[in-house]
Amino acid sequence: MYSPTSSTSSSSNMATRQSLIRPDYITPEAWAKLDRTVQLNLSKLNSTFGTSQTYIHDPQTDGPREPNPYLNPRTQTSQNDMIIDPDILEQERLGTTRSQPRRGRGRGQSRVPSGRLIPQQTRSRTPSRSSQHQFSRDRSRSPPSQLPLPSMLNEVEKRFDAQLGMLQEKIYAKFSELEREKENRSDTNTNYRGPSKRRGASTAAKRAARRRTNHKALPLPPDDDTREDLRMSKSELSTSAQVAKRCLQKLARNKFRFICGIPKGTNWPCSAQDREDDGDNDENEDFYTPNFLGDVDNVENQEIFAAVAAQVFNDLQNAEDVPDELTNPDHHWDKSTIFEFAKTSFRGFKEEWKKQPEIDPMKAKRGLEQKRLLRWSSRRKEKVKRLAMMVPAYVEEYGVDPTCLLDEKHMSDEASGPEDEDVETKEQWKSRMGSMMGISTPAALMNVRFLETIKPNWRSDELSDIFLTLHTSWWVSLTAKEREGYNFLRVRDTGRASDVIPLLAPFNFGINQRWLEVQKSRGENSHILMDWNTFQDPDGFGEGVEADALGDEFQPGQ
DNA sequence: GACCATTAGAGTCCCAGAGG
DNA sequence: CCTCTGGGACTCTAATGGTC
Incomplete structure (x- = not known):
C-alpha cells in the first residue's frame, strides 16, 4: 500500500526530507516539541493506520505509478492479508460517502479514514503492511522478483479480482438483507427514499432475492430496541420469547447430537481416537466428535458450533419447517444465536461426558x-x-x-x-x-x-x-x-x-x-x-x- | 467456566377402554 | 383379538440461575 512516507527511497536524507504528517490528535505545539525520530514514527503510524489530513498526490515525489492511496480502496487490495471494509464497497454501490465516523467504533478506531483497508488479522500469514513498511530496508536487500513489472501487476490484479469476487458475494448478500429490511420499512413507511429494489444488484443478489420469495421471511437483525434478542437470559425475556428460545435451543441441541452421531441416551465418546477404535470407522468418520478436553473456544468445537448454526439455519429456510414458535417478528435470532445455543448445548454435553465412570468415577x-x-x-x-x-x-x-x-x-x-x-x-x-x-x-x-x-x-x-x-x-x-x-x-x-x-x-x-x-x-x-x-x-x-x-x-x- | 440444585418438560411404562 | 388412544405415575434430560 502506498503511503506518503513509504517512498521507495531508502536514504536517510530522503526520510528527513519527507514531509512529516502530524496526526490530528496531536496539537501543533506538542508536535513542535517532539523529537524528529518520534515525529517520523508517528507520521508513519498515521499514514499506515489513517489520517484525516488530505494528501495530494505529487508525481515528482511519489513517482508516476504510485496511486493516491485515498482515492480508490479497490486499487490497494492486492495483498492476501487485507480485506476491504464491506461498508466501503456498499457505500460505493450506493454512490454515497461516509462523512461521519461509523457507529459503534471506539474513539481510537474512529480515526480510521474512509476507504482504508483493514488488516485481516486472523488469517494473516504474512506480515502486515505496516510491519512490511517498517522493514522496508530489509526487504530492499531481498532478491528482486523474477517477474517483470507488468507481469507482477497482472498477477496481483488477478489475485485481487478473485478475492474481490468472493467479497462481493458476501457484501451483496449483506446488502440484499439490508434491502429486504428497507422493503419491510417501506411497507410501513411510504416516505422511504432509499435505492429502488433490485436496481444495481448483482446476479447473485438477484438469485438470492428470487430464492427469498419462496421462503418465509426470517427475523431481521434488530433495527431498534423493541425486538427481543433470544440470546438474552431467560429471565429477561417475555414468555413468548422464552418459548422461542427453548424451541431454537432444542433445534440446536438435536442438530448437535445429529452431526456428532450421538443420539439421546448414548454416551459421548471419550475422544475421537476412542471412537475410531470403537470399530465401525466408516460409520463414524462422517460425524463430528467434540473435544471435551477443550472448552467452547476450542477450534474443533467451534467448527461444530458453526456446522450446527449453518445446518439449523439452513433447515429453517423452508417455511414449512419453521416451527410456529420461531415466526414471531418481535423476536430476533440469527445464525449467531444458534451458534451461541450450540455452545450452551456443548457445556451440558461436557457435563454429561464427564459423568461417565471411565472419565471421572467420582x-x-x-x-x-x-x-x-x-x-x-x-x-x-x-x-x-x-x-x-x-x-x-x-x-x-x-x-x-x-x-x-x-x-x-x-x-x-x-x-x-x-x-x-x-x-x-x-x-x-x-x-x-x-x-x-x-x-x-x-x-x-x-x-x-x-x-x-x-x-x-x-x-x-x-x-x-x-x-x-x-x-x-x-x-x-x-x-x-x-x-x-x-x-x-x-x-x-x-x-x-x-x-x-x-x-x-x-x-x-x-x-x-x-x-x-x-x-x-x-x-x-x-x-x-x-x-x-x-x-x-x-x-x-x-x-x-x-x-x-x-x-x-x-x-x-x- | 465449573459446579450444584432446581425446574420444566419430554419420555417411558403400564393399563383401560373404544372401535374395527 | 388386535390396534389405537389417552391418562397417570414415574424417570430422565437439559436448561437455568446462583455461587465460587
Missing part, C-alpha cells in the same frame, strides 16, 4: 447420586400434593387444619433400591422387600416394584402419625382401579432411617427431642439447628392442643 457416582436425589425430591413433592388433597377430610374428622405442616422437606423419602449396592444387590433388596410384604415367589416378584420408606430420625412420632393418617386417608379414598394404577408397593418399618436434616425447621412438636439433643451435643450441625425448637406449635397440634382445648374445648381424635 463424578459418575455423584451423577447417580444426583439422579437419586432428584427422584426422591419429586416423590416428596408428589406426596405433599396427595396429602394436601386430604386436608378437608382431616379437618372434618379432627377439627384442625394440618396444611401448615405440609412441606416437601418434611416428607419421608422413599427408596426404589438398596442403600448401598456394594452391600446389598438390587435383587437381594427386592427379595427382602418382597418377604416383608409376603411376596416370596420369583414370578410374583417380577411383576411388582417396591418403595422402601426411609424414616427421618429428626421427626417426632406425632408428626409422622399425622402424615401417615393423611396418606392412609388418601389411599383409602382411591378406587380399586386407581390403586392398581400405582404399581409401587410401599414398605414401611424396615429399619432404614436417615439423619439428613431438613433445611426448614419444623414446629416444636414435630421434633424428635432425643435426636435433637444428640445432634446438638455433637455440634457439627449447630449452624443448621440454630432455629430448631423456636417455632411454637400451631393450634391443635403439640402444645397447641392444650391451648386450643382451653379455648375451644377441642380434643384431638374427636
Whole structure:
C-alpha cells in the first residue's frame, strides 16, 4: 500500500526530507516539541493506520505509478492479508460517502479514514503492511522478483479480482438483507427514499432475492430496541420469547447430537481416537466428535458450533419447517444465536461426558447420586400434593387444619433400591422387600416394584402419625382401579432411617427431642439447628392442643 | 467456566377402554 | 383379538440461575 512516507527511497536524507504528517490528535505545539525520530514514527503510524489530513498526490515525489492511496480502496487490495471494509464497497454501490465516523467504533478506531483497508488479522500469514513498511530496508536487500513489472501487476490484479469476487458475494448478500429490511420499512413507511429494489444488484443478489420469495421471511437483525434478542437470559425475556428460545435451543441441541452421531441416551465418546477404535470407522468418520478436553473456544468445537448454526439455519429456510414458535417478528435470532445455543448445548454435553465412570468415577457416582436425589425430591413433592388433597377430610374428622405442616422437606423419602449396592444387590433388596410384604415367589416378584420408606430420625412420632393418617386417608379414598394404577408397593418399618436434616425447621412438636439433643451435643450441625425448637406449635397440634382445648374445648381424635 | 440444585418438560411404562 | 388412544405415575434430560 502506498503511503506518503513509504517512498521507495531508502536514504536517510530522503526520510528527513519527507514531509512529516502530524496526526490530528496531536496539537501543533506538542508536535513542535517532539523529537524528529518520534515525529517520523508517528507520521508513519498515521499514514499506515489513517489520517484525516488530505494528501495530494505529487508525481515528482511519489513517482508516476504510485496511486493516491485515498482515492480508490479497490486499487490497494492486492495483498492476501487485507480485506476491504464491506461498508466501503456498499457505500460505493450506493454512490454515497461516509462523512461521519461509523457507529459503534471506539474513539481510537474512529480515526480510521474512509476507504482504508483493514488488516485481516486472523488469517494473516504474512506480515502486515505496516510491519512490511517498517522493514522496508530489509526487504530492499531481498532478491528482486523474477517477474517483470507488468507481469507482477497482472498477477496481483488477478489475485485481487478473485478475492474481490468472493467479497462481493458476501457484501451483496449483506446488502440484499439490508434491502429486504428497507422493503419491510417501506411497507410501513411510504416516505422511504432509499435505492429502488433490485436496481444495481448483482446476479447473485438477484438469485438470492428470487430464492427469498419462496421462503418465509426470517427475523431481521434488530433495527431498534423493541425486538427481543433470544440470546438474552431467560429471565429477561417475555414468555413468548422464552418459548422461542427453548424451541431454537432444542433445534440446536438435536442438530448437535445429529452431526456428532450421538443420539439421546448414548454416551459421548471419550475422544475421537476412542471412537475410531470403537470399530465401525466408516460409520463414524462422517460425524463430528467434540473435544471435551477443550472448552467452547476450542477450534474443533467451534467448527461444530458453526456446522450446527449453518445446518439449523439452513433447515429453517423452508417455511414449512419453521416451527410456529420461531415466526414471531418481535423476536430476533440469527445464525449467531444458534451458534451461541450450540455452545450452551456443548457445556451440558461436557457435563454429561464427564459423568461417565471411565472419565471421572467420582463424578459418575455423584451423577447417580444426583439422579437419586432428584427422584426422591419429586416423590416428596408428589406426596405433599396427595396429602394436601386430604386436608378437608382431616379437618372434618379432627377439627384442625394440618396444611401448615405440609412441606416437601418434611416428607419421608422413599427408596426404589438398596442403600448401598456394594452391600446389598438390587435383587437381594427386592427379595427382602418382597418377604416383608409376603411376596416370596420369583414370578410374583417380577411383576411388582417396591418403595422402601426411609424414616427421618429428626421427626417426632406425632408428626409422622399425622402424615401417615393423611396418606392412609388418601389411599383409602382411591378406587380399586386407581390403586392398581400405582404399581409401587410401599414398605414401611424396615429399619432404614436417615439423619439428613431438613433445611426448614419444623414446629416444636414435630421434633424428635432425643435426636435433637444428640445432634446438638455433637455440634457439627449447630449452624443448621440454630432455629430448631423456636417455632411454637400451631393450634391443635403439640402444645397447641392444650391451648386450643382451653379455648375451644377441642380434643384431638374427636 | 465449573459446579450444584432446581425446574420444566419430554419420555417411558403400564393399563383401560373404544372401535374395527 | 388386535390396534389405537389417552391418562397417570414415574424417570430422565437439559436448561437455568446462583455461587465460587
